[in-house]
Amino acid sequence: MGIALVKTWTSVQLGYYTGTTSPTVGDVWAKTFIGVKNAMVATGHWSVVASSNRTTAGLTDYIQVPSDIYCALVGSGHSWIVLKNPAIAPGFAVCFEWINATATNKQYMCAYVTHQGYNSNGTRFVRPTAVGSEQTLLTNLDYCNITATSLSAILLTSSDGECTRVLFHNSTGSLVGSCGPWFFEKLQDPTPWLTVPYIVIMYPTGTTGTVWNWLVTDMYGGRIPYMDDWTATTVSSGIARCYHGEALPVSMLSGAMSGGCGNRVFQDGKIGIAPVIPWSRHATILGVLGQMFDLYFIPLSFRNRSGTSIPGITDVGCLSPYFYVPSSLSDMGLFAHGCLLLGSDGTNKAFYGNY
Numbered sequence: 001m002g003i004a005l006v007k008t009w010t011s012v013q014l015g016y017y018t019g020t021t022s023p024t025v026g027d028v029w030a031k032t033f034i035g036v037k038n039a040m041v042a043t044g045h046w047s048v049v050a051s052s053n054r055t056t057a058g059l060t061d062y063i064q065v066p067s068d069i070y071c072a073l074v075g076s077g078h079s080w081i082v083l084k085n086p087a088i089a090p091g092f093a094v095c096f097e098w099i100n101a102t103a104t105n106k107q108y109m110c111a112y113v114t115h116q117g118y119n120s121n122g123t124r125f126v127r128p129t130a131v132g133s134e135q136t137l138l139t140n141l142d143y144c145n146i147t148a149t150s151l152s153a154i155l156l157t158s159s160d161g162e163c164t165r166v167l168f169h170n171s172t173g174s175l176v177g178s179c180g181p182w183f184f185e186k187l188q189d190p191t192p193w194l195t196v197p198y199i200v201i202m203y204p205t206g207t208t209g210t211v212w213n214w215l216v217t218d219m220y221g222g223r224i225p226y227m228d229d230w231t232a233t234t235v236s237s238g239i240a241r242c243y244h245g246e247a248l249p250v251s252m253l254s255g256a257m258s259g260g261c262g263n264r265v266f267q268d269g270k271i272g273i274a275p276v277i278p279w280s281r282h283a284t285i286l287g288v289l290g291q292m293f294d295l296y297f298i299p300l301s302f303r304n305r306s307g308t309s310i311p312g313i314t315d316v317g318c319l320s321p322y323f324y325v326p327s328s329l330s331d332m333g334l335f336a337h338g339c340l341l342l343g344s345d346g347t348n349k350a351f352y353g354n355y
Helices: 025-042 227-231
Strands: 009-018 047-053 079-084 093-097 108-114 135-142 150-158 163-170 182-186 196-201 240-243 247-253 277-281 286-288 295-297 334-337 340-343
Touching: 009 025, 025 047, 025 079, 025 150, 025 163, 135 240, 240 277
Parallel strands: none
Antiparallel strands: 009 150, 047 079, 079 093, 093 108, 108 135, 150 163, 163 182, 182 196, 196 240, 240 247, 247 277, 277 286, 295 340, 334 340
């Protein structure tokens, strides 16, 4: 029997995006960001409530073309945008901002999230303030530190709007960097004490450094999700954020996949998978927080890109770029991206470009 999906999903293939006037990283990221933002809005679950393109700010979307994204010093005219999704929480909103102390590259980005909305006080020089509590996701981060000149993406959205996932891919190869995935969503079966049951993932190793190191190294076939970084990260901030009166750093549990048994195929050809379980790494607010909707860990030996190898394990390059697993809805209802197995709509979506 296939896995029963809890959500009904839609998948959209985006890109690939190249530089507008020249193949610079900044142009590539600006075009990619705008394409993903527009696709999120097109789902009907996200809307732009305010933005600035450095020259104009207001309660509409001024981020339309790559030149609308401008990164500058704090206090100078710069770009920012706020998107909201009330399906996740009544006031849930994400603010993206382009400021950096020394750089004017479009890929330098900050990101913040709140479940209480943003005020209408943003200007060309200052982003809007949150109505209540706010969490910082990225601070002056080079979010698109790639050596390639194009990116592609896949947007996954649940039909009720409660889950949005964006996967990015550098289309020139598996070992040359990419962007960390985005997860904005509700938790499944959240613990009763959790104040607001949302979880956000944008940068799995913290808020400093460059994102092309977001999964530690190029081992095991490129910068794609590797289970050890999600479950046993040594970074104190964890890989995700939840909220319970304050920010909760979050990592993931997956005891069923530990040890060598997780890398074996059963006699009937089946493989073992495990649900992704967020748990708090806060110093005093501890415990399992729930689980992720239609998200599982897949064994290490099944997560590599075609043509790569794992030390001590041979002939394992079976994900090129996706390895589909049957679900109750479709023979291709779930697909693997690194060590993650994600619910989808069963349509064959792949990243554009070379794999």
